[in-house]
């Protein structure tokens with residue numbers, strides 16, 4: 001296992017090599033510390049925290065302060081993996097100067113090494129400005145959850161030939177703006193392959209098939225903390241829901257039945 005701290009140069013290696021890049025989300029120091037002991041390349045403090053941490057229906061209520069706070073928590077747990085902070089809804093859309101100011105907070109206060117912005121050509125100039133100030137930018141195309149009301153739900157994007165062309169155009173615009181990597185979310189696998197071949201920066205898929213240069217998953221989804229959440233793109237690697245439920249249930253039973261604590265867990 002590579003113990004060296006991962007920097008931005010690491011990402012370009014995945015464009016040529018046969019190894020795939022991996023990224024997972026994290027929101028706290030305990031998970032970050034654990035994840036850092038795997039070979040995962042990057043950790044994203046996603047605005048998915050609005051759903052999996054705050055319990056809301058979408059990511060739209062997440063604030064800059066929320067992402068700064070969770071980035072600080074994750075930073076405490078990471079020694080090796082590359083830390084990316086998601087820029088939440090309306091923290092970069094209004095003006096480039098506000099975007100630069102907010103991006104700066106994720107780096108200086110949150111301890112992130114890069115920021116992620118959703119959108120295509122329309123945010124290319126803003127992304128360029130952020131990069132010019134020395135902050136690496138990861139793009140995010142396809143099903144961009146901050147545009148959920150525009151899409152009318154969490155739906156696969158890029159199905160029409162027009163939408164396909166636009167997505168490839170957007171990917172090139174973001175590459176031109178200086179983005180170092182691109183998340184592709186919920187698009188057909190052949191479109192993800194076309195985008196991956198069209199740009200020199202690595203693509204990181206979620207619901208975008210096997211041809212991307214890497215893959216990302218939300219940690220709670222990967223661990224199956226919510227058995228009701230079963231999108232087609234998701235593979236569950238554990239039964240986190242049952243582990244937590246059974247463990248807490250066993251603790252409650254033990255206490256009620258006088259089996260915990262015993263002498264063994266007590267002080268004299």
Ligand code: KIV
Pocket residue numbers: 025044045046047048049086183206216217218
């Ligand atoms: O917010 C998030 O967790 C994300 C990933 C799903 C890519 O944007």
